[in-house]
Structure formats: structure tokens, C-alpha cells
Amino acid sequence: MTADPETTLRADARRNRDQILAAAKTIFAASGAEAPMEEIARAAGVGVGTLYRRFPDRDALIRAVAMDNFERVLVDAKVIAAEETSSWRALERLLRQSVELQLSVQLAMVSPRALVILKSDPEVRRLRDEILAVLDGFVDGAQAEGKLREDVGAGDIAILFATLLRQMRAKSPDVAEMAARRCVGIMIDGLSARPGTELPGRPITSRDLEPG
Incomplete structure (x- = not known):
């Protein structure tokens, strides 16, 4: 039985969101809320495009x-x-x-x-x-x-x-x-x-x- 593609997509999106939030928390605590978005994406292990799809700004x-x-x-x-x-x-x-x-x-x-x-x-x-x-x-x-x-x-x-x-x-x-x-x-x-x-x-x- 194969996984439902839509369920997999939702799980991936949630995982990406959680990774971005965790990275942002760490970086905000260390560098403040003005830290570069690219740095947050890199720490989260996602592309900048993925970050902006989850959080437009x-x-x-x-x-x-x-x-x-x-x-x-x-x-x-x-x-x-x-x-x-x-x-x-x-x-x-x-x-x-x-x-x-x-x-x-x-x-x-x-x-x-x-x-x-x-x-x-x-x-x-x-x-x-x-x-x-x-x-x-x-x-x-x-x-x-x-x-x-x-x-x-x-x-x-x-x-x-x-x-x-x-x-x-x-x-x-x-x-x-x-x-x-x-x-x-x-x-x-x-x-x-x-x-x-x-x-x-x-x-x-x-x-x-x-x-x-």
C-alpha cells in the first residue's frame, strides 16, 4: 500500500514549518528578529523559496x-x-x-x-x-x-x-x-x-x- 500523496505533502509541509520555526527561535534568540531570512532557511535545512512559501515575509x-x-x-x-x-x-x-x-x-x-x-x-x-x-x-x-x-x-x-x-x-x-x-x-x-x-x-x- 502506498502513502496518500496529499497526506505525505501535508506531513512534509508541517515538518518544514516546524523546522523553520525551530531555526527562527534559535536565531532570533541569538541575533534578534532582524536576522537574515537566508540564515534561517539554511539553519532549517530548507530552501529560501520553501521558507517564503510558508511565511511570505x-x-x-x-x-x-x-x-x-x-x-x-x-x-x-x-x-x-x-x-x-x-x-x-x-x-x-x-x-x-x-x-x-x-x-x-x-x-x-x-x-x-x-x-x-x-x-x-x-x-x-x-x-x-x-x-x-x-x-x-x-x-x-x-x-x-x-x-x-x-x-x-x-x-x-x-x-x-x-x-x-x-x-x-x-x-x-x-x-x-x-x-x-x-x-x-x-x-x-x-x-x-x-x-x-x-x-x-x-x-x-x-x-x-x-x-x-
């Missing part, structure tokens, strides 16, 4: 990456919220385990082009706002537990995360991953509630992160 690819990441982060966050009885442990777990969160925050806050897409696309904005709502809940709960310092907000954490985890040049991917995990560990240690340096200004909230 850069904005379409950025939107697809953002949607895929936000959906994965939201699922992770909801699972963590359901499994953890401590908001502090939930926050710590989300920051430590979610690679998708790293790229999502970068796309939402670092890339000017991605900011335009996030602002104009209602579905992307909906997912982004749902993630921030979960993060707000973790922050409020962790502060009520006395585990998270009182003078920070969800916006502070998002900004710290985006700043610390911008990919650095390293001798190998393993070194870069280790450095990222160490940065997150240092960040979490600094967020814990204990005497420390007084912060200037006021806590930055999720509302302060609204694209302007």
Missing part, C-alpha cells in the same frame, strides 16, 4: 514564532500554577525552566519590529496579556508569602529576565546555556525577600510594559 515569521512561544509559555505557566502550592516556587520554576519564556520576553521587549507586530495583532496581544496576568499572580502571591521582595513588580522581573538572558558570544552552545542558567540563578537570589539595597523609584508593573 519576515513579519509573518515573527508573528508565528511569537504565537508558538506565547502558547507554549502559557501552557507551562498554567501547569506550574496548578502543580505548585507556593507562588514563590511557581515563579522560580517558571523562570528556570522555560526557554520559550526567554525568547517571548525578548520579542516583546527588545525587538522594535516585534513590538509593532505584538501591538497590532490582537491574538498575540491576548496571549501576551494572559501570560502577564499569570506572572502578576505569581508575584502577588510570592510577596504575600514573604518570599519575594516587596519593592519589585512583574515588569521588573520581565525586564531583568530579558536583559540577563540576551544571548552572549560563547565558545559553545553548552557554555551559553550554562551562563544563562547561572544568570537566572543570580537573578532569583536577588529577588528573594531579605535585607538588600533599596531600589530607586517604584515597582514596574505589567501595565508599564504596554507597547507604546
Whole structure:
């Protein structure tokens, strides 16, 4: 029995799309959303023509990456919220385990082009706002537990995360991953509630992160 050509074509198209998204995520994280489309196609193992058939322009690819990441982060966050009885442990777990969160925050806050897409696309904005709502809940709960310092907000954490985890040049991917995990560990240690340096200004909230 031979495979149905139409089914095979759909499977190939899906595989190509998944390969392109995976390559785009890695390259966007390392080089930003303005990375050459040819570089993404090469990393995905597909031709440039195949990439453009799946995603007609850069904005379409950025939107697809953002949607895929936000959906994965939201699922992770909801699972963590359901499994953890401590908001502090939930926050710590989300920051430590979610690679998708790293790229999502970068796309939402670092890339000017991605900011335009996030602002104009209602579905992307909906997912982004749902993630921030979960993060707000973790922050409020962790502060009520006395585990998270009182003078920070969800916006502070998002900004710290985006700043610390911008990919650095390293001798190998393993070194870069280790450095990222160490940065997150240092960040979490600094967020814990204990005497420390007084912060200037006021806590930055999720509302302060609204694209302007």
C-alpha cells in the first residue's frame, strides 16, 4: 500500500514549518528578529523559496514564532500554577525552566519590529496579556508569602529576565546555556525577600510594559 500523496505533502509541509520555526527561535534568540531570512532557511535545512512559501515575509515569521512561544509559555505557566502550592516556587520554576519564556520576553521587549507586530495583532496581544496576568499572580502571591521582595513588580522581573538572558558570544552552545542558567540563578537570589539595597523609584508593573 502506498502513502496518500496529499497526506505525505501535508506531513512534509508541517515538518518544514516546524523546522523553520525551530531555526527562527534559535536565531532570533541569538541575533534578534532582524536576522537574515537566508540564515534561517539554511539553519532549517530548507530552501529560501520553501521558507517564503510558508511565511511570505519576515513579519509573518515573527508573528508565528511569537504565537508558538506565547502558547507554549502559557501552557507551562498554567501547569506550574496548578502543580505548585507556593507562588514563590511557581515563579522560580517558571523562570528556570522555560526557554520559550526567554525568547517571548525578548520579542516583546527588545525587538522594535516585534513590538509593532505584538501591538497590532490582537491574538498575540491576548496571549501576551494572559501570560502577564499569570506572572502578576505569581508575584502577588510570592510577596504575600514573604518570599519575594516587596519593592519589585512583574515588569521588573520581565525586564531583568530579558536583559540577563540576551544571548552572549560563547565558545559553545553548552557554555551559553550554562551562563544563562547561572544568570537566572543570580537573578532569583536577588529577588528573594531579605535585607538588600533599596531600589530607586517604584515597582514596574505589567501595565508599564504596554507597547507604546
